[in-house]
Amino acid sequence: MFLFLQGVLTGAVRSETSVLYATLGETLGERAGITNLGMEGCMLMGACLGFVTMAHTDNLALSMMAAALAGGLSSLIHAFLVVTRRANQLASGLALMFFGLGVTGFIGRPYVGMKIRGLNELPIPYLSEIPFVGPILFTHDVLTYLTYLLTPLLWVFLFYTRWGLAVRAVGENRTVAYASGLRPSLIQYLAVFFGGMLAGLGGAHLSIAYTHMWVEGMTAGRGFIAVALVIFSMWHPLRGMLGTLLFGGAIAFQLQLQARGSRISPYILDMTPYLLTLAVLLLWGRTRKHAMPEGLKAVFEGVD
Amino acid sequence: MRKRTKQTRMPLGVVGLIVVFLVSFGILLRGATAQEKKVPSKDEKLKVGFVYVGPRDDYGYNYAHDQGRLCMEKKLGWVETLHAENIPESADVERVMEQMIRQGAKLIFPTSYGYLDPAINVAKRHNDVIFMHAGGFKTAPNLGTYWAYIYNAMYLSGIAAGKLTKTNKLGFVAAHPIPQVLGNINALTLGARSVNPKVETHVVFTGGWYNPGKEAEAANSLVDLGVDVLTQHQDSPIAVVQTAEKRGVYAVGYHSKDLQKFAPKGWLTGASWNWCNLYADLAKEVKDGKWKGGHRRGGLETGYFELAPFGAAVPNDVRDMVMKKRKEILDGKYVVFQGPVKDNKGTLRVKAGEKPTFERIEQMDWFVEGVVGTVPK
Numbered sequence: 001m002f003l004f005l006q007g008v009l010t011g012a013v014r015s016e017t018s019v020l021y022a023t024l025g026e027t028l029g030e031r032a033g034i035t036n037l038g039m040e041g042c043m044l045m046g047a048c049l050g051f052v053t054m055a056h057t058d059n060l061a062l063s064m065m066a067a068a069l070a071g072g073l074s075s076l077i078h079a080f081l082v083v084t085r086r087a088n089q090l091a092s093g094l095a096l097m098f099f100g101l102g103v104t105g106f107i108g109r110p111y112v113g114m115k116i117r118g119l120n121e122l123p124i125p126y127l128s129e130i131p132f133v134g135p136i137l138f139t140h141d142v143l144t145y146l147t148y149l150l151t152p153l154l155w156v157f158l159f160y161t162r163w164g165l166a167v168r169a170v171g172e173n174r175t176v177a178y179a180s181g182l183r184p185s186l187i188q189y190l191a192v193f194f195g196g197m198l199a200g201l202g203g204a205h206l207s208i209a210y211t212h213m214w215v216e217g218m219t220a221g222r223g224f225i226a227v228a229l230v231i232f233s234m235w236h237p238l239r240g241m242l243g244t245l246l247f248g249g250a251i252a253f254q255l256q257l258q259a260r261g262s263r264i265s266p267y268i269l270d271m272t273p274y275l276l277t278l279a280v281l282l283l284w285g286r287t288r289k290h291a292m293p294e295g296l297k298a299v300f301e302g303v304d
Numbered sequence: 305m306r307k308r309t310k311q312t313r314m315p316l317g318v319v320g321l322i323v324v325f326l327v328s329f330g331i332l333l334r335g336a337t338a339q340e341k342k343v344p345s346k347d348e349k350l351k352v353g354f355v356y357v358g359p360r361d362d363y364g365y366n367y368a369h370d371q372g373r374l375c376m377e378k379k380l381g382w383v384e385t386l387h388a389e390n391i392p393e394s395a396d397v398e399r400v401m402e403q404m405i406r407q408g409a410k411l412i413f414p415t416s417y418g419y420l421d422p423a424i425n426v427a428k429r430h431n432d433v434i435f436m437h438a439g440g441f442k443t444a445p446n447l448g449t450y451w452a453y454i455y456n457a458m459y460l461s462g463i464a465a466g467k468l469t470k471t472n473k474l475g476f477v478a479a480h481p482i483p484q485v486l487g488n489i490n491a492l493t494l495g496a497r498s499v500n501p502k503v504e505t506h507v508v509f510t511g512g513w514y515n516p517g518k519e520a521e522a523a524n525s526l527v528d529l530g531v532d533v534l535t536q537h538q539d540s541p542i543a544v545v546q547t548a549e550k551r552g553v554y555a556v557g558y559h560s561k562d563l564q565k566f567a568p569k570g571w572l573t574g575a576s577w578n579w580c581n582l583y584a585d586l587a588k589e590v591k592d593g594k595w596k597g598g599h600r601r602g603g604l605e606t607g608y609f610e611l612a613p614f615g616a617a618v619p620n621d622v623r624d625m626v627m628k629k630r631k632e633i634l635d636g637k638y639v640v641f642q643g644p645v646k647d648n649k650g651t652l653r654v655k656a657g658e659k660p661t662f663e664r665i666e667q668m669d670w671f672v673e674g675v676v677g678t679v680p681k
Binding site: 098102206215218222262263266267 | 322323324326327329359361362363367390475506507508509511514515516517518519520521522524525526528529531540542543546547550565566676677678680681
């Protein structure tokens with residue numbers, strides 16, 4: 001039982017790093033009032049270009065930068081359409097997703113089946129030897145450790161800094177933010193850009209660290225799960241981390257059950273994470289109303 | 305009267321255009337990768353088309369077919385091939401096959417299981433073109449099927465796995481509980497238990513043929529459980545094999561022997577397709593007008609599949625043991641799944657001394673003794 005729980009939690013942390021990056025990115029964007037359904041596309045961009053850079057340069061830092069930039073720049077398309085051109089956020093986001101899928105499928109074509117050095121697990125000395133907690137938290141790769149820092153950082157940024165206040169103000173009401181001397185468009189562009197960068201890093205974790213391979217469409221819906229998790233977490237980075245762990249835990253749980261020869265069909269077990277999400281949404285449904293940035297509902301038509 | 309404020313905004317049409325452009329550009333690029341083609345040159349050459357469900361560099365199922373295609377092309381100077389990859393198992397594949405026929409293809413290999421019905425449809429419209437479907441169970445006057453009993457090589461790999469495991473636990477990352485997959489799981493387990501009766505095989509189904517993230521997580525959870533030999537039946541085995549190498553456990557390959565490069569330390573051996581000779585034979589038959597339809601099946605003796613080369617981790621005595629068994633199978637002295645074989649609930653499935661037919665093995669829906677778990681329904 002003890003080992004089972006440890007296995008589930010380790011699996012949860014290990015497998016959900018990529019989703020967490022995208023969740024953090026989406027939280028930032030939505031706090032500024034922009035929903036980006038194209039997170040999947042940004043993740044694919046990061047996964048693909050990170051892998052391609054790694055294949056050519058064998059340089060981890062450079063690949064991470066390439067992945068983040070790819071995610072950030074592709075999300076700028078969304079920012080342009082939505083912020084400057086006032087396009088429908090949902091349509092533009094979906095377009096970005098298809099765009100990312102197609103472009104990465106094309107660019108990445110020659111890299112399918114290529115072998116790269118990749119990023120391996122790096123257990124932290126001493127810390128990883130702590131019973132129970134050690135293996136769960138400290139036997140992963142650098143990108144996973146980075147989320148331990150990034151998540152609280154984003155939380156502090158959003159809720160305890162002036163810049164964070166500005167982002168949230170724009171997300172609640174562009175007009176008021178504009179009236180108080182902020183530049184809503186610039187802030188939204190930046191929030192979407194950095195959000196896309198985070199998604200790109202998440203994609204790179206999947207291709208460079210987690211599987212060491214690239215294949216078209218390898219994110220398999222993780223970008224959309226991230227969008228759902230943002231709502232689930234009520235636009236809060238710390239709860240977002242909890243949500244990804246819960247989601248990843250549900251997946252790891254079903255795999256661990258199967259490996260132990262459970263009699264329950266894997267096809268039913270596969271639904272656990274989604275059932276869990278639905279249950280939480282039902283239970284916490286009411287509080288959600290107040291947590292949602294107002295700007296996500298409104299269409300701002302004023303001047304900049 | 306209230307005045308309505310007029311807002312200056314970008315014409316909706318322009319925004320819409322950009323959105324449509326993004327979507328269609330994306331879809332177009334996907335299409336572009338799916339339709340790499342060669343320009344036909346001489347007319348007397350036999351044109352052969354291949355359709356793949358995934359990328360042909362997956363070091364897996366599609367790679368194996370593509371290697372067969374390339375090898376056949378090299379072997380027979382008078383053959384010219386067309387190929388299309390990443391074609392979904394939908395109406396798309398009919399369109400792709402029609403296109404190949406327009407380009408002059410006289411023999412077509414729809415290589416994915418779900419292509420069977422579309423291929424039968426196209427076959428009805430083109431009597432002069434011959435179709436060979438991989439693994440199907442239906443035929444038409446100009447459509448036959450082919451497959452090979454690759455579980456024999458899985459049995460042999462199981463011997464190496466059973467000898468080398470220290471924890472007596474093997475891990476199998478499987479896609480769906482269909483007979484071909486169950487046959488491989490069972491053969492691996494039988495092979496391992498023939499040399500080490502303590503071995504148990506733990507199975508995880510991912511519910512899909514190609515989801516590297518989930519495959520990696522499945523492999524990781526098996527290793528967490530104490531498994532020290534990993535193998536898989538997925539379209540692309542790369543994720544599982546690389547996870548095995550990362551976690552420092554042994555890997556048994558599937559589909560392609562070239563997978564070895566992804567696990568230089570932990571590679572044991574594996575089951576590898578070799579479609580070259582079959583493709584060449586079929587092309588010859590079609591050219592000479594001697595093609596006869598029906599189901600083509602082959603065992604170890606045909607060379608349609610083979611045991612992959614051993615990795616450095618396999619000691620010589622184990623290699624000899626595996627090769628000895630291989631010879632027994634080739635000589636017909638041993639048949640994989642010959643009785644007595646019990647399932648993991650204790651029911652006798654194959655009676656002592658009985659040698660099950662291929663047809664029976666192709667309908668397998670149970671786990672042999674030693675596999676942990678039940679077959680999902």
